Amino acid sequence: MQTHEKPSQSNDETGSSAVAPTGKFLRNTWYPILWSSDLAADQLIGRTVLEEPIVFFRKDDGAPAAIADMCPHRFAPLHLGKRKPGDRIRCLYHGLEFDATGACAFNPHGDGRIPHNSTVASYPMIEKHKILWLWMGHRTPDPALIPDFSIFDTDDAGALTKFDYITIAANYELVTDNLMDLSHTAFLHEGLLGTEFSVRGELTVTQDGNAVIVSRYNRNTPVAKVHDLIFRQDGQPCDTWDSIRWDAPGCFVLDVGVHAPGATKAEGSGLYAVHLLTPETATSTHYNFSAVRQGMANGQKPSPEISKQIGDMRRDIFLNQDAMIIEAQQENIRRFPERTKRPALFSTDAGPARQRRVLNALLAADAD
Ligand code: FES
Ligand SMILES: [Fe+2]
Structure with a gap:
């Protein structure tokens, strides 16, 4: 209407x-954080969004992923680490590995036991219209809420x-x-x-x-x-x-x-x-x-x-x-x-x- x-x-x-800044952030919505072309296969990009540090990467199948950009061990930024097979990021500091769900998937030290409190937050992402969209809300993400940017779905690079x-x-x-x-x-x-x-x-x-x-x-x-x-x-x-x-x-x-x-x-x-x-x-x-x-x-x-x-x-x-x-x-x-x-x-x-x-x-x- x-x-x-x-x-x-x-x-x-x-x-x-009514026009003063609200000072608040919408949570249950899609945030356009990166262009598809910004994020290469083995790349790790750290960006703060809504005051939260997040690391962006691509899984083994190329789908975008986002987890908290702070290792729960000594709080090193994970985007300084290395992308490893199995959708993992290895922390640069002492080598803990985290998967795309935010779970600690590998501990290279001692008996290899996964430490307590070692899961970090993960965030849903969708790649659409050459844009990487991030969801930070508590509700189930609804892909239908992504606005129509099909104008980018063109092969004419000159346009x-x-x-x-x-x-x-x-x-x-x-x-x-x-x-x-x-x-x-x-x-x-x-x-x-x-x-x-x-x-x-x-x-x-x-x-x-x-x-x-x-x-x-x-x-x-x-x-x-x-x-x-x-x-x-x-x-x-x-x-x-x-x-x-x-x-x-x-x-x-x-x-x-x-x-x-x-x-x-x-x-x-x-x-x-x-x-x-x-x-x-x-x-x-x-x-x-x-x-x-x-x-x-x-x-x-x-x-x-x-x-x-x-x-x-x-x-x-x-x-x-x-x-x-x-x-x-x-x-x-x-x-x-x-x-x-x-x-x-x-x-x-x-x-x-x-x-x-x-x-x-x-x-x-x-x-x-
Ligand atoms: S700070 Fe990440 S493994 Fe130590
Ligand atoms: Fe302007």
């Missing part, structure tokens, strides 16, 4: 108290930008606010992803189940660099669209594109830009991103060179513009927790406010 909401200029309707990754030293909800309110592209990314005219398009906020979608169309505006790059490369004004969909807890697909003034989307050229957020700690976020070309105008084929330029440009922008300002924002919130509880809101905050309401409802149901 879709419901539509027109944004309002009023603080009351966007509800400033894809790099499967990329950065970390941001801020709570993932601040990054979520950044993505749910793309009006910032006009200012923070001026000339690159938007222009000062990009904020003129009328905003709509819709809901599809628990997904929230924020959409906008801009008519006959000066062209920003990314729109020019994927379309005519002539610097002429154009119409642009952007529509970002959020699925809990931190999965975003931005349908963005460009066409000649007065033309239609079918005559345009665009991208599906994907952003996947997973909380590392309360003040840091794993940020995986990539993009897939769509709607190539004039029968063009995706160009690997242009896809590379788009990927490089997005990495540079996310690191040097988005991460820069979000980290500065997080620092102000850390220094002034009381003063930053009630933000001054305006019309473009309708998307983040709706998203936060849905997240709050999901968090309330999460502990059941």
Whole structure:
């Protein structure tokens, strides 16, 4: 079911108290932690997720696995160890071996008895749409809860930008606010992803189940660099669209594109830009991103060179513009927790406010 909401200029309707970061993590959900291509057969990758250290590896049959990244003997990180046959990891320090269920499967010392209290936590994982998904909840994991990222199920490597990754030293909800309110592209990314005219398009906020979608169309505006790059490369004004969909807890697909003034989307050229957020700690976020070309105008084929330029440009922008300002924002919130509880809101905050309401409802149901 879709419901539509027109944004309002009023603080009351966007509800400033509802947009403060919840400071909580959803547990019974899938977290997109790694790209499939990040994890090779014998590799061990340690990452903290929801404040828990976890080591990621592939079992002998290639399926992904995740167990706690801390040996119960002397607490060495297991990701420093070695991948051994039988789905095992051998601790680097004194050689205990752990299997994919988290059980200690081998003790090279003394009579080989398995010590008490030597089982570590293990976490379900699924590999889907070239993404490795992690479940940290107490309920039975439901694969149907994984959002649809079938846009990545393409063999056309030229249509894809790099499967990329950065970390941001801020709570993932601040990054979520950044993505749910793309009006910032006009200012923070001026000339690159938007222009000062990009904020003129009328905003709509819709809901599809628990997904929230924020959409906008801009008519006959000066062209920003990314729109020019994927379309005519002539610097002429154009119409642009952007529509970002959020699925809990931190999965975003931005349908963005460009066409000649007065033309239609079918005559345009665009991208599906994907952003996947997973909380590392309360003040840091794993940020995986990539993009897939769509709607190539004039029968063009995706160009690997242009896809590379788009990927490089997005990495540079996310690191040097988005991460820069979000980290500065997080620092102000850390220094002034009381003063930053009630933000001054305006019309473009309708998307983040709706998203936060849905997240709050999901968090309330999460502990059941
Ligand atoms: S710390 Fe792992 S075996 Fe000693
Ligand atoms: Fe941005």
